[in-house]
Amino acid sequence: MKKKINQVAKLLFESNYAVVMTGAGMSVESGIPPFRGTTGIWTKYGQPKMDSFSDFKKNPTKWWDDRRNLTIDKHIMELRESLKNAKPHLGHYSLCKLEKNKYIKSIITQNIDGLDLMAGSKNVIEIHGNRKRLRCLSCNKRINLGEYLPVYAPEPCEICGGTVKFDTVLFGEPIPKDIMEKSRQEIDKSDLIIAVGTSATVRPASGLFWIAKSQGTQIIEVNIEKTKLTTISDFFISSKAKSFFVDLENELFANSNH
Ligand code: NAD
Numbered sequence: 001m002k003k004k005i006n007q008v009a010k011l012l013f014e015s016n017y018a019v020v021m022t023g024a025g026m027s028v029e030s031g032i033p034p035f036r037g038t039t040g041i042w043t044k045y046g047q048p049k050m051d052s053f054s055d056f057k058k059n060p061t062k063w064w065d066d067r068r069n070l071t072i073d074k075h076i077m078e079l080r081e082s083l084k085n086a087k088p089h090l091g092h093y094s095l096c097k098l099e100k101n102k103y104i105k106s107i108i109t110q111n112i113d114g115l116d117l118m119a120g121s122k123n124v125i126e127i128h129g130n131r132k133r134l135r136c137l138s139c140n141k142r143i144n145l146g147e148y149l150p151v152y153a154p155e156p157c158e159i160c161g162g163t164v165k166f167d168t169v170l171f172g173e174p175i176p177k178d179i180m181e182k183s184r185q186e187i188d189k190s191d192l193i194i195a196v197g198t199s200a201t202v203r204p205a206s207g208l209f210w211i212a213k214s215q216g217t218q219i220i221e222v223n224i225e226k227t228k229l230t231t232i233s234d235f236f237i238s239s240k241a242k243s244f245f246v247d248l249e250n251e252l253f254a255n256s257n258h
Pocket of ligand 1 (some may be wrong): 033035072197227
């Protein structure tokens with residue numbers, strides 16, 4: 001393991017533009033379960049219908065009522081509970097230090113928990129949104145919510161009159177154009193990607209790995225089990241997210257011989 005961490009540190013040192021891409025596995029050690037994998041809530045409850053955006057569009061009022069009255073899937077209940085008091089773990093702070101010291105240029109996360117921002121990371125692209133924000137479906141205006149999460153449908157957008165929903169991207173919902181463009185720009189600039197805790201199955205986010213690979217970007221995968229991504233990764237590190245980032249921070253900052 002030490003040898004692999006040393007290798008990652010060398011690659012980071014040699015790279016011009018390294019990007020970290022994270023999935024639900026990054027936040028498992030903050031108490032938030034992933035969907036897939038051995039500890040996944042879908043593994044526990046079964047995979048839900050993948051049409052939540054079409055349900056929302058059909059009847060936004062019912063969508064909000066269901067959440068308020070808790071008539072929602074068990075897996076959503078469990079995820080909501082775990083998100084309530086979740087805090088960044090040491091790995092999130094190590095990742096923040098890597099960004100601050102310019103070893104990595106940006107973080108593209110599929111997570112909606114906001115833990116990277118909470119840990120202090122700055123150049124964070126939340127490709128599936130942030131649960132503590134609202135977004136207008138027409139003009140993409142975002143509203144930060146802080147600790148207060150609404151339980152009734154918000155008023156239409158004050159700018160364009162569009163429907164306002166939680167910023168988190170539902171199944172079947174397009175990724176907002178500005179976010180997709182920003183993510184693509186980061187991928188196009190990258191020469192190294194460190195992919196942590198993602199099953200690389202949710203499109204279009206996962207497609208970014210294949211685009212990067214086709215452009216010659218090296219991919220390091222960090223996960224507790226092999227995934228679809230392993231077939232195109234340049235190397236696979238079998239590790240939990242927290243210890244990976246903490247070890248990498250120690251390697252980079254305790255040893256300047258890279
Ligand atoms: P996923 O649930 O499909 O896969 C999780 C991956 O993490 C698996 O490959 C698993 O082996 C790995 N993993 C589990 N524990 C780990 C650990 N401690 N360290 C490293 N890896 C670990 O997750 P995904 O690929 O991100 O895609 C699913 C979708 O789930 C995303 O769109 C995301 O928005 C949503 N999601 C987000 C959260 C969150 O915000 N924390 C939680 C659950 C689901």
